[in-house]
Amino acid sequence: MTSYDSSSQTKKRINVVGAVLVDGDTVLAAQRGAAMSLSGLWEFPGGKIEPNETPQQALRRELEEELLCTAEVGDHLETTEYEYDFGLVILSTYICRLVEGTPELTEHAEIRWVPVSELHSLDWAPADIPAVDRLVREHGQ
């Protein structure tokens, strides 16, 4: 019988999209709630891509569900992979802008507009760090 170890080759692959919602020089950060995995860590709102969805469709759906608002999805920022104990998260982030509504708290512990230059003050989910680093490097002056 073949046995499998827990290396990234055998881990569940989880395709996730995150919205870098921009308003002026601030970005919306969301803190994961107590009932969520990675509880207490900060992330970009979004979630898992469902079968037959494009990343853009998944992002618009997640923002409607999670923040009760409508956004337009713009440029791709980063795609990063991070191996958590529950699986390999492949996170793609996109620059987004609100077109209707104001983000409302539903399932997160907190949402906050944060100046790009202060993004490093939050405790981000590990998969998000490359995107955060890039935002601060390119837009945090």
Ligand SMILES: Nc1nc2c([nH]c(=O)n2[C@H]2C[C@H](O)[C@@H](COP(=O)(O)OP(=O)(O)OP(=O)(O)O)O2)c(=O)[nH]1
């Ligand atoms: N939405 C989102 N998820 C992220 C980010 N960074 C990161 O590691 N993740 C992880 C957390 C989750 O394991 C997964 C996204 O799933 P999800 O947003 O649908 O979370 P969920 O509450 O349904 O997940 P779960 O607690 O049921 O495992 O990707 C991020 O910036 N945004």
